[in-house]
Amino acid sequence: VPFSCDWRKVAGAISPIKDQKNCNCCWAMAAAGNIETLWRISFWDFVDVSVQELLDCSRCGDGCQGGFVWDAFITVLNNSGLASEKDYPFQGKVRAHRCHPKKYQKVAWIQDFIMLQNNEHRIAQYLATYGPITVTINMKPLRLYRKGVIKATPTTCDPQLVDHSVLLVGFGSVKSEEGIWAETVSSQSQPQPPHPTPYWILKNSWGAQWGEKGYFRLHRGSNTCGITKFPLTARVQKPDMKPRVSCPP
Protein backbone atom coordinates (compact mmCIF):
# COMPACT_ATOMS: atom_id res chain seq x y z
CA VAL A 1 0.00 0.00 0.00
CA PRO A 2 1.52 3.34 -0.97
CA PHE A 3 1.87 6.11 1.61
CA SER A 4 -0.74 8.18 -0.22
CA CYS A 5 -2.97 8.00 -3.28
CA ASP A 6 -5.23 10.62 -4.81
CA TRP A 7 -7.12 9.78 -8.00
CA ARG A 8 -8.14 13.45 -8.30
CA LYS A 9 -4.59 14.16 -9.44
CA VAL A 10 -5.13 12.20 -12.66
CA ALA A 11 -6.56 14.90 -14.92
CA GLY A 12 -10.16 14.04 -15.80
CA ALA A 13 -10.22 10.82 -13.77
CA ILE A 14 -12.94 12.01 -11.42
CA SER A 15 -16.17 13.39 -12.85
CA PRO A 16 -17.43 16.75 -11.53
CA ILE A 17 -19.09 16.94 -8.10
CA LYS A 18 -22.77 16.05 -8.33
CA ASP A 19 -25.69 17.56 -6.40
CA GLN A 20 -28.50 15.21 -5.45
CA LYS A 21 -30.73 18.20 -4.57
CA ASN A 22 -34.00 17.19 -2.88
CA CYS A 23 -33.65 13.52 -3.74
CA ASN A 24 -32.26 10.81 -1.47
CA CYS A 25 -30.22 9.28 -4.26
CA CYS A 26 -26.70 9.21 -2.80
CA TRP A 27 -26.66 5.48 -3.58
CA ALA A 28 -27.16 6.13 -7.32
CA MET A 29 -24.74 9.08 -7.37
CA ALA A 30 -22.03 7.01 -5.66
CA ALA A 31 -22.53 4.08 -8.04
CA ALA A 32 -22.50 6.40 -11.07
CA GLY A 33 -19.33 8.10 -9.81
CA ASN A 34 -17.69 4.70 -9.37
CA ILE A 35 -18.53 3.58 -12.91
CA GLU A 36 -17.51 6.93 -14.42
CA THR A 37 -14.12 6.89 -12.72
CA LEU A 38 -13.39 3.29 -13.65
CA TRP A 39 -14.21 4.01 -17.29
CA ARG A 40 -12.03 7.09 -17.20
CA ILE A 41 -8.95 5.45 -15.70
CA SER A 42 -9.36 2.11 -17.50
CA PHE A 43 -10.33 3.19 -21.01
CA TRP A 44 -9.54 6.91 -21.00
CA ASP A 45 -13.20 7.41 -21.88
CA PHE A 46 -14.55 10.52 -20.17
CA VAL A 47 -18.16 9.47 -19.67
CA ASP A 48 -20.80 10.96 -17.39
CA VAL A 49 -23.48 8.32 -16.88
CA SER A 50 -27.18 8.89 -16.24
CA VAL A 51 -28.14 8.87 -12.57
CA GLN A 52 -31.73 9.48 -13.67
CA GLU A 53 -31.76 6.17 -15.54
CA LEU A 54 -30.68 4.43 -12.32
CA LEU A 55 -33.57 6.12 -10.50
CA ASP A 56 -36.24 5.58 -13.15
CA CYS A 57 -35.26 1.95 -13.64
CA SER A 58 -34.60 1.20 -9.97
CA ARG A 59 -35.68 -2.26 -8.87
CA CYS A 60 -36.85 -0.99 -5.50
CA GLY A 61 -39.48 1.65 -6.10
CA ASP A 62 -38.87 5.33 -5.48
CA GLY A 63 -35.11 5.81 -5.70
CA CYS A 64 -35.47 9.34 -4.28
CA GLN A 65 -36.57 7.71 -1.04
CA GLY A 66 -33.23 5.98 -0.63
CA GLY A 67 -31.63 2.86 -2.01
CA PHE A 68 -28.54 0.70 -2.06
CA VAL A 69 -25.44 0.83 -4.19
CA TRP A 70 -25.72 -2.88 -5.04
CA ASP A 71 -29.19 -2.25 -6.49
CA ALA A 72 -27.72 0.41 -8.75
CA PHE A 73 -25.12 -2.06 -10.02
CA ILE A 74 -27.78 -4.73 -10.58
CA THR A 75 -29.83 -2.19 -12.58
CA VAL A 76 -26.75 -1.49 -14.74
CA LEU A 77 -26.23 -5.23 -15.30
CA ASN A 78 -29.94 -5.82 -16.08
CA ASN A 79 -30.04 -2.92 -18.55
CA SER A 80 -26.68 -3.83 -20.13
CA GLY A 81 -25.21 -0.45 -19.29
CA LEU A 82 -26.17 3.17 -18.78
CA ALA A 83 -27.01 6.07 -21.06
CA SER A 84 -25.13 9.35 -20.81
CA GLU A 85 -26.05 12.13 -18.42
CA LYS A 86 -26.41 14.38 -21.45
CA ASP A 87 -29.00 12.17 -23.15
CA TYR A 88 -30.84 11.22 -19.97
CA PRO A 89 -30.31 14.16 -17.56
CA PHE A 90 -30.87 14.27 -13.81
CA GLN A 91 -34.30 15.59 -12.80
CA GLY A 92 -34.13 15.14 -9.03
CA LYS A 93 -37.33 13.08 -8.99
CA VAL A 94 -38.25 9.57 -10.02
CA ARG A 95 -40.35 8.88 -13.12
CA ALA A 96 -40.73 5.12 -12.93
CA HIS A 97 -42.95 4.93 -16.01
CA ARG A 98 -40.18 6.71 -17.90
CA CYS A 99 -37.70 3.85 -17.56
CA HIS A 100 -36.50 3.47 -21.15
CA PRO A 101 -33.28 1.52 -21.00
CA LYS A 102 -33.25 0.88 -24.76
CA LYS A 103 -34.07 4.40 -25.85
CA TYR A 104 -30.57 5.85 -25.57
CA GLN A 105 -27.18 4.58 -26.56
CA LYS A 106 -25.21 3.01 -23.72
CA VAL A 107 -22.00 4.84 -22.92
CA ALA A 108 -20.73 2.64 -20.06
CA TRP A 109 -21.37 -0.83 -18.68
CA ILE A 110 -19.90 -3.14 -16.07
CA GLN A 111 -18.72 -6.74 -15.94
CA ASP A 112 -19.82 -7.31 -12.36
CA PHE A 113 -19.48 -5.82 -8.90
CA ILE A 114 -17.87 -6.94 -5.66
CA MET A 115 -17.84 -6.19 -1.97
CA LEU A 116 -14.36 -5.83 -0.49
CA GLN A 117 -13.20 -7.02 2.90
CA ASN A 118 -14.14 -4.88 5.90
CA ASN A 119 -10.51 -3.93 6.40
CA GLU A 120 -9.06 -0.46 5.86
CA HIS A 121 -5.67 -1.79 4.78
CA ARG A 122 -7.26 -3.98 2.11
CA ILE A 123 -9.50 -1.14 1.00
CA ALA A 124 -6.46 1.14 0.57
CA GLN A 125 -4.66 -1.58 -1.37
CA TYR A 126 -7.61 -2.08 -3.73
CA LEU A 127 -8.21 1.65 -4.13
CA ALA A 128 -4.58 2.31 -5.06
CA THR A 129 -4.46 -0.60 -7.50
CA TYR A 130 -7.86 -0.61 -9.20
CA GLY A 131 -9.45 2.80 -8.60
CA PRO A 132 -12.14 4.51 -6.50
CA ILE A 133 -14.78 2.47 -4.71
CA THR A 134 -18.10 3.26 -3.01
CA VAL A 135 -18.53 3.18 0.76
CA THR A 136 -21.55 3.74 3.00
CA ILE A 137 -21.07 5.73 6.18
CA ASN A 138 -22.94 7.34 9.05
CA MET A 139 -23.46 10.91 7.82
CA LYS A 140 -24.02 12.48 11.25
CA PRO A 141 -20.98 14.79 11.30
CA LEU A 142 -21.25 15.79 7.63
CA ARG A 143 -24.17 18.23 7.70
CA LEU A 144 -22.17 20.95 9.47
CA TYR A 145 -18.72 19.91 8.22
CA ARG A 146 -16.55 22.59 6.61
CA LYS A 147 -13.04 21.16 6.26
CA GLY A 148 -10.34 19.00 7.82
CA VAL A 149 -10.17 15.38 8.91
CA ILE A 150 -13.13 14.03 10.88
CA LYS A 151 -12.13 11.57 13.57
CA ALA A 152 -15.05 10.13 15.50
CA THR A 153 -15.53 7.40 18.07
CA PRO A 154 -18.27 4.73 17.95
CA THR A 155 -20.09 6.84 20.56
CA THR A 156 -20.04 10.07 18.57
CA CYS A 157 -20.65 8.41 15.17
CA ASP A 158 -22.13 4.91 15.34
CA PRO A 159 -20.33 2.73 12.74
CA GLN A 160 -23.34 0.38 12.54
CA LEU A 161 -25.86 3.08 11.55
CA VAL A 162 -24.63 3.78 8.06
CA ASP A 163 -26.98 5.94 6.01
CA HIS A 164 -25.04 7.71 3.26
CA SER A 165 -23.12 6.39 0.25
CA VAL A 166 -20.15 8.24 -1.22
CA LEU A 167 -17.13 7.61 -3.44
CA LEU A 168 -13.74 6.92 -1.89
CA VAL A 169 -11.10 8.53 -4.14
CA GLY A 170 -7.88 8.50 -2.15
CA PHE A 171 -6.00 8.52 1.09
CA GLY A 172 -3.03 10.21 2.75
CA SER A 173 -1.67 11.52 6.03
CA VAL A 174 -1.39 14.95 7.55
CA LYS A 175 0.95 15.93 10.36
CA SER A 176 -1.32 16.90 13.24
CA GLU A 177 -0.91 19.98 15.44
CA GLU A 178 -0.02 17.71 18.34
CA GLY A 179 2.68 16.08 16.24
CA ILE A 180 4.25 19.39 15.32
CA TRP A 181 4.02 20.51 18.94
CA ALA A 182 5.57 17.28 20.23
CA GLU A 183 8.41 17.58 17.75
CA THR A 184 9.19 21.17 18.73
CA VAL A 185 8.59 21.17 22.46
CA SER A 186 10.19 17.85 23.20
CA SER A 187 13.42 18.67 21.36
CA GLN A 188 15.10 19.64 24.62
CA SER A 189 14.01 16.50 26.45
CA GLN A 190 12.99 13.35 24.62
CA PRO A 191 12.64 13.50 20.85
CA GLN A 192 9.25 12.21 19.74
CA PRO A 193 8.21 11.44 16.20
CA PRO A 194 5.46 13.64 14.75
CA HIS A 195 1.96 12.22 14.94
CA PRO A 196 0.55 11.99 11.42
CA THR A 197 -3.21 11.78 11.00
CA PRO A 198 -4.04 9.24 8.28
CA TYR A 199 -7.17 10.07 6.32
CA TRP A 200 -9.45 8.98 3.51
CA ILE A 201 -10.55 11.39 0.76
CA LEU A 202 -14.21 11.03 -0.18
CA LYS A 203 -16.34 12.57 -2.90
CA ASN A 204 -19.78 13.62 -1.74
CA SER A 205 -22.86 14.43 -3.84
CA TRP A 206 -24.06 17.60 -2.09
CA GLY A 207 -22.65 20.11 -4.56
CA ALA A 208 -19.27 21.82 -4.74
CA GLN A 209 -20.25 24.51 -2.22
CA TRP A 210 -20.22 21.97 0.58
CA GLY A 211 -17.08 20.76 2.41
CA GLU A 212 -13.70 20.88 0.69
CA LYS A 213 -15.07 21.75 -2.78
CA GLY A 214 -17.52 18.87 -2.52
CA TYR A 215 -15.04 16.44 -0.92
CA PHE A 216 -14.37 15.58 2.72
CA ARG A 217 -11.85 13.63 4.73
CA LEU A 218 -12.37 10.93 7.35
CA HIS A 219 -9.80 9.47 9.70
CA ARG A 220 -8.23 6.27 8.34
CA GLY A 221 -7.58 3.30 10.59
CA SER A 222 -10.37 3.69 13.14
CA ASN A 223 -13.42 2.69 11.08
CA THR A 224 -14.69 6.23 11.57
CA CYS A 225 -18.44 6.43 10.92
CA GLY A 226 -18.51 2.82 9.65
CA ILE A 227 -16.46 3.35 6.49
CA THR A 228 -15.58 -0.36 6.31
CA LYS A 229 -19.16 -1.64 6.50
CA PHE A 230 -20.08 -1.82 2.81
CA PRO A 231 -17.07 -1.21 0.52
CA LEU A 232 -18.46 -1.92 -2.95
CA THR A 233 -17.16 -1.43 -6.45
CA ALA A 234 -18.12 -2.25 -9.98
CA ARG A 235 -15.62 -3.95 -12.27
CA VAL A 236 -15.33 -2.79 -15.84
CA GLN A 237 -12.56 -5.15 -16.92
CA LYS A 238 -11.52 -8.72 -16.24
CA PRO A 239 -10.43 -9.18 -12.61
CA ASP A 240 -6.71 -9.42 -13.39
CA MET A 241 -6.69 -6.28 -15.54
CA LYS A 242 -5.38 -3.13 -13.90
CA PRO A 243 -6.16 0.39 -15.10
CA ARG A 244 -3.86 2.13 -17.55
CA VAL A 245 -2.78 4.66 -14.96
CA SER A 246 -1.66 4.22 -11.38
CA CYS A 247 -2.83 6.31 -8.46
CA PRO A 248 -0.67 9.44 -7.97
CA PRO A 249 0.70 9.99 -4.44
Next chain:
Amino acid sequence: GPLRAQDLGPQPLELKEAFKLFQIQFNRSYLSPEEHAHRLDIFAHNLAQAQRLQEEDLGTAEFGVTPFSDLTEEEFGQLYGYRRAAGGVPSMGREIRSEEPEES
Protein backbone atom coordinates in the same frame (compact mmCIF):
# COMPACT_ATOMS: atom_id res chain seq x y z
CA GLY B 1 -36.89 23.44 25.03
CA PRO B 2 -35.92 24.71 21.59
CA LEU B 3 -32.98 27.05 21.49
CA ARG B 4 -34.14 30.42 20.17
CA ALA B 5 -32.02 33.14 18.64
CA GLN B 6 -32.67 35.53 21.51
CA ASP B 7 -31.49 32.92 24.05
CA LEU B 8 -28.03 32.72 22.62
CA GLY B 9 -26.45 35.39 24.77
CA PRO B 10 -25.34 38.95 24.43
CA GLN B 11 -24.61 38.98 20.70
CA PRO B 12 -27.92 38.55 18.88
CA LEU B 13 -26.85 41.15 16.33
CA GLU B 14 -23.77 39.11 15.50
CA LEU B 15 -25.97 36.10 15.03
CA LYS B 16 -28.25 38.05 12.70
CA GLU B 17 -25.20 39.28 10.81
CA ALA B 18 -23.92 35.73 10.47
CA PHE B 19 -27.34 34.64 9.22
CA LYS B 20 -27.42 37.48 6.71
CA LEU B 21 -24.00 36.42 5.41
CA PHE B 22 -25.24 32.84 5.18
CA GLN B 23 -28.23 33.98 3.12
CA ILE B 24 -25.99 35.92 0.76
CA GLN B 25 -23.40 33.17 0.44
CA PHE B 26 -25.91 30.43 -0.28
CA ASN B 27 -28.55 32.56 -2.00
CA ARG B 28 -31.34 31.93 0.51
CA SER B 29 -34.54 33.96 0.81
CA TYR B 30 -37.68 33.24 2.79
CA LEU B 31 -41.29 33.93 1.91
CA SER B 32 -42.39 35.56 5.16
CA PRO B 33 -40.90 37.22 8.27
CA GLU B 34 -42.19 34.24 10.27
CA GLU B 35 -40.31 31.81 8.06
CA HIS B 36 -37.21 34.01 8.32
CA ALA B 37 -37.43 33.98 12.13
CA HIS B 38 -37.96 30.23 12.14
CA ARG B 39 -34.90 29.67 9.94
CA LEU B 40 -32.86 32.03 12.13
CA ASP B 41 -33.76 29.89 15.15
CA ILE B 42 -32.67 26.75 13.30
CA PHE B 43 -29.47 28.51 12.21
CA ALA B 44 -28.69 29.38 15.84
CA HIS B 45 -29.39 25.83 16.93
CA ASN B 46 -27.09 24.51 14.21
CA LEU B 47 -24.28 26.82 15.30
CA ALA B 48 -24.55 25.33 18.78
CA GLN B 49 -24.61 21.84 17.24
CA ALA B 50 -21.49 22.66 15.21
CA GLN B 51 -19.80 23.73 18.42
CA ARG B 52 -20.66 20.38 19.99
CA LEU B 53 -19.32 18.50 16.95
CA GLN B 54 -16.16 20.57 17.16
CA GLU B 55 -15.67 19.60 20.80
CA GLU B 56 -16.32 15.91 20.08
CA ASP B 57 -14.05 15.65 17.06
CA LEU B 58 -10.64 14.03 17.62
CA GLY B 59 -9.23 15.01 14.25
CA THR B 60 -8.61 18.32 12.52
CA ALA B 61 -12.14 18.90 11.22
CA GLU B 62 -13.88 22.26 11.40
CA PHE B 63 -17.63 22.53 11.75
CA GLY B 64 -19.78 25.60 11.29
CA VAL B 65 -21.92 27.33 8.69
CA THR B 66 -22.66 25.15 5.66
CA PRO B 67 -25.31 25.20 2.89
CA PHE B 68 -27.50 23.18 5.28
CA SER B 69 -27.35 25.52 8.27
CA ASP B 70 -31.00 26.60 7.90
CA LEU B 71 -32.34 23.03 7.95
CA THR B 72 -33.20 20.95 11.00
CA GLU B 73 -31.59 17.55 11.35
CA GLU B 74 -34.92 15.94 10.45
CA GLU B 75 -35.40 18.08 7.34
CA PHE B 76 -31.86 17.34 6.28
CA GLY B 77 -32.31 13.60 6.82
CA GLN B 78 -35.43 13.63 4.65
CA LEU B 79 -33.73 15.54 1.87
CA TYR B 80 -30.24 14.14 1.80
CA GLY B 81 -30.10 10.90 3.72
CA TYR B 82 -30.90 7.45 2.56
CA ARG B 83 -33.96 6.83 4.57
CA ARG B 84 -34.53 3.27 3.50
CA ALA B 85 -31.33 2.44 5.37
CA ALA B 86 -32.05 4.54 8.45
CA GLY B 87 -31.65 2.52 11.61
CA GLY B 88 -29.23 0.20 9.88
CA VAL B 89 -29.12 -1.58 6.57
CA PRO B 90 -30.08 -5.25 6.40
CA SER B 91 -27.61 -7.47 8.15
CA MET B 92 -25.06 -8.51 5.58
CA GLY B 93 -22.64 -10.36 7.81
CA ARG B 94 -19.25 -11.01 6.30
CA GLU B 95 -20.14 -11.89 2.77
CA ILE B 96 -16.63 -11.78 1.38
CA ARG B 97 -14.38 -14.44 2.78
CA SER B 98 -11.65 -14.43 0.20
CA GLU B 99 -8.42 -12.53 0.78
CA GLU B 100 -8.18 -11.92 -2.94
CA PRO B 101 -10.07 -8.91 -4.29
CA GLU B 102 -10.71 -10.62 -7.63
CA GLU B 103 -12.89 -13.31 -6.10
CA SER B 104 -16.47 -12.33 -5.45
